[in-house]
Each structure stands twice: as structure tokens, then as C-alpha cells.
Amino acid sequence: MIKKMINYKILTFLFLTMTLGSCKGQNDKSKKMENKTTNPLLCDPATGICETPGEKKNNGHAKTNEKPVKVIYFTDPICSSCWGIEPQLRKLKLEYGNSVEIEYRMGGLLPDWSYNSGGISKPSDVAQHWDEVSGYYDMPIDGDVWLKDPLDSSYPPSIAFKAAQLQDKSKALDFMRELREMVFLKKKNIAKWEHIAVAAEKVGLDTNKLKADFEGKAKDLFQEDLKLARELGVRGFPTMFFTNGNGNRETVYGSKPYAFYETAILKINSDTKKSEYSKNWESLFAKYPSLTAKEFSELSGTPRVESERLLNDLAAKGTLEKFTTKNGSIWTLKS
Template structure:
């Protein structure tokens, strides 16, 4: 478990974050010809949040694996902590892991969705206040709890600090880093917390069982280079939309799922590249799901158990009523967590 932040750590964290954002390695704002693309205006139709850049789909032909494939498939997942569409894809990703997780090496790459607010003009998103309404609008589409209040009350200047913090978490423990990322998403999307601030990041780290002192050290040390490597990989592949799921097999064949698509798209990607893949038996009860992950939303339960959203929500509310679950309730849905 991480230790509590020392006196003055918030100031030190902000200084480190500012240094990373000011680094020439990180793009600061879109170029003049790209300013009309707003990365925080995510399209529910495509299930993508798109960053500025040349038009075109992800170039799977440009991909070269750095290491031999150790599992039947490798999945390169391009995401961002503040990406509402990535949150919308959580139900599908959770089911994919439960059915095929033993056969897939899932590698997480940060996408750099919001370098800064400099240069945003035109389009539907011009300022943090515009994001607030947009998040509330997309929540019903994904059936996932999303509220935009953070953009009105304590807007984030960039998504780079929480992304770098995730890379720092990976240096400690890849499994705990995923718990950390999940907690980051819950904080910003449902609890209106600014996840660029050290106390908020420290809370997520402590929840995940990470050492916060080391996290802060790695944030200012090796993590920025790892984040830059993710950005470079995304650019080299032409990945601009998040989430992007790049599946590869040992033969070098590739398939891309763009955006928060229905689960059959993911199952089809696995079967296309690995016809011999057999889906594992999944939990069939809420208790079984809670043994795998500490927190669940109704749509996640519905997608995994194969029920309707309403049935899944009723299961969660009944369990909450019995005192088995705690919940964060928002106007657009809830997150339940085992006690």
C-alpha cells in the first residue's frame, strides 16, 4: 500500500507535471490546419474520440512487433484516461478478458487525447464547458454513467498527467496499473474529480495498492519517455481515434476494431485471427463478477451476463439494498463497488 503524500508533495507534483507538459517531446497544440478537430467531441455513432492529425484509418500494415508473441493473440489497446468512448467500451473489454483473456496479451497504450486547450477553435468543443454538456449527451448512448460536472467545476488542463501517471503505475505493477486506470476513469467521469491533481492521483494509487512515493518518482523519471513511446507508436500506425483495438496473431495477420463497438465485433476479431480459440466459461452470477473486479456498472454486468440493462441494474440495486455493495449514484447512472 502506498504511503500518504508528504507535505509539499502537491506543489512538487504540479511542478513535475508542468515540466512534462512543457517538454519539446510532447505536442502542445494542434497545428493550424488541424485546429478544427476537437478530440473531446466523441462521436457516439463511430464510438471514437479523435485527435487532430491526417485523415485515414489505422495503418495495420505499418505495425511491427517488438517482441515474439507469447500468447495466441496480442491486442494493442490505444486509450486515454479521459476518453468517454473508452469508458463506453469497458463492458466489451471486460467480457473479452473473461472469455479470451488467457489467450490474449493485452498491451495498453496511452493516446494523448488532450495535450492542452491551446488552439481549440471551431467545431462543437471550444472550451471545457462545452465538454460538460457533451459528456452528459453521450452517457445514454453507451449506457454508462458519465457526468460532465468536472469541466464546469475543476476543468482538466490536459490528459497528459494522468496518462503519464498510468505509465508510472505500469512500472510498479502492470496488474495494479489497470486497477489504477479504472479508478482514474471513475474519478473523472462519475465523481467530477480532476485527475491531473496529485491528491486525486494519490487516492487512485492507494486504492490500487501502489506505492505513491515511487509513483511520484517514476512520474518525473522514466514514465514520460514511456508515454512518448506510446504517442510515437500511435502516430506511426495512424491511430487517431480512441479506443482503437489492434489485434495481431503469430502469423502477422491483423484486425482492427475502431471505437466502442458491440461485443460481437470483438468476438469476431478473435475468431478471424484465431479460429481455434475457445471461449472460457464466464461467471454467471453477480457474486462471480464481483470476485473478478471490485466495481461494476449496470451495462458491464448486462454485457457479461447476457441480461438486459434493466435486469442488471436490478441485480446491483438489490445487492446494494442488502448492504453488500456501496454505490456512487449520478444523474446518468451508477457505479457499484463491493464493500
């Protein structure tokens, strides 16, 4: 009995030190957890990876187009580590968007709940992890969605994103952002069509066409993404392949500081030039209508504490609208 209690405490400790999406770390602690972290809803903050179970690396190669640098980005709508790199990714687009094309691919983080792995067997087990990873990434995430209206799978919003890409790739990115804000901040079950439709309508997509594609060709496109992920050896999210026309490739695996992504670009193409952009709040909100304090700090170069103070001042003046969760806030430009 004592031995069982000790083992239970150890498993509980390991469970609480991980976040949404399982991943193998690079330190001794992670190695010890290796056999316990095959669950796609466990994440290691140290590596910043949401890992899919059973995937192995292989020698697949990413195809490129004629652009100087192409990024093939494997992600998932409910990947907390992917939400955690939004500040870096948004800055990357501002500084290198003229030279870098980002191709979004879905990875299929949560097929269903027909497994029991890594200490997680039901949605409610995930709630505390989301609350913890929110603090680690300094991005607002409310885990209560897993208690109030849990998702059965991340496949429906992933397929919906592929359907959105068929209409308009730019609006598809806005759609993905809206879905993430709904699930991470507003506790909405984005596997349900009612919420998918609201997100689509908000960003200007044709919901009737989206529904038709969602039930048709988008499913095949989603399967193609999963197939490509297997060919390229993707085993977790976020994974970014930086490639060029010569077949060279750099991989950034997991959530990393901005410098890692910038370095990957310059390794692939040393001639890539950084673009200057306006860092005042008006310009940033014109580009990105919703920003967290971490995002605003990253994009504006403002210290984190000062960035939140500035955003709060703008909200007090009625310029911005503030939405607050138990784990942080997001500010939206008022129309």
C-alpha cells in the same frame, strides 16, 4: 445577420450531436461535419471514436509476441468512448483472457487547451457532451467536472498510468479504472497529483515510486506510446489492433458491440477457444469490485432492466454500495 444566426444554429446542432472526442463518421451527416470535427474533445456516437486531430493512416505494423493473439489497445484516461466499451472489454477478458494478451498504450487525447476547433474552445464546452454520451453508451458520466474543476490536459494521468505499469501491470489496470471512475463519476480532476495519488494508494501502488517514475522515465514511455500511435496510423480512441505471430492484423476502431471484438480474435486465430465463467453476482464482483448496470448486464447475460433491479436489491441488503450520479450509478462490493 440572419445568415450568421442560421450558421450559428447549424453549428450548435452539430455540436450537440457529438460527444467527447472528435471522430469522422461513415454516413452523410458525418461527412458534412468532417471539417468541423478535428477537435479531440468531440466524439461521434455513431462511430464511437474519440479522434486526435491531424493523424493519418500509414503502413505501420504492430509487433507481436508468442501468445496466440495480442491486442494493442490505444486509449486515454478521459476518453468517453473508451469508458463506454468497458462492458465489452471486461467480457472479452473473461472469455478470452487465457489466449489473448492486451497491451495498453496511451494516445494523448488532450495535450492542452491551446486551440479552438470544432466549436470547442474551453473546458465548459465539453460538459453537455459528456452528459449526452452517458445516455448513448448507457454508462454513468457526469460532465460537471468540466464546470467545477476542469482538466488542463489528459497527459498527467496518462503518464501516471505508464509509471504504474513500471510497478505492476495488473495494479496499473486497477489504477486506470479508479482514475476513470474518479473523473467520469466523481467529478475529480485527475490531472492533479492529489487525485492521482489517492487512486494509486487505493489500488496498492507505491505512491513515492509512482511520483519518481511520473517525473522521470514514465514521460519517455508515454512519448514512445505517442510515437507508436503515429507509426500505426492511430487517429482516435479506442483503437484495438488484434495481431498474431504471423504478422496478421485486424483493427477494431471505435466503440463496437461485443461481437466485433470476438470476431477479430477468431479471424486472427480461428483455434482460439472461449472460456466459460461463472455469471452469478458473487463471482463477477469478486473479479471486478465495481460494476455499472450495463457492465453487469453484459457480463451476466441478465436483461438490462433486471440487472439494475438486482443490483439495487443487493445494495438495499447492504451487500453492495451504490454511488449515484445524475446520469447513472455504479455498485461496489462492500469490504
